[in-house]
Amino acid sequence: MKKKIQAYLEVGDENIIKAVYTLLDAQVKATETNFEFTKKQKGELNSRWKSDLAGNSKIYTFSEIKQKFWTKKGNELRHYLSAKSIG
16 A cells, blocks of 8 residues: 555645645644643642542542533523513
């Protein structure tokens, strides 16, 4: 495959070569990992990790999070509707 690509690059249409290059370049940039946490972020992560290991933090399942969200949103909606019906 590499030989075919090299041969095409010698005689290929410049616009197609530019398009392929753009795709390859975007893929390479998307897979690069140049991200680093700041000292403050690392400290926060370490603090949370230690808290979790010590059993001092609560972990929620997705179902629990959805239930809390919809309960809160339901209460807000009921409050909004009752305020509207008063006026």
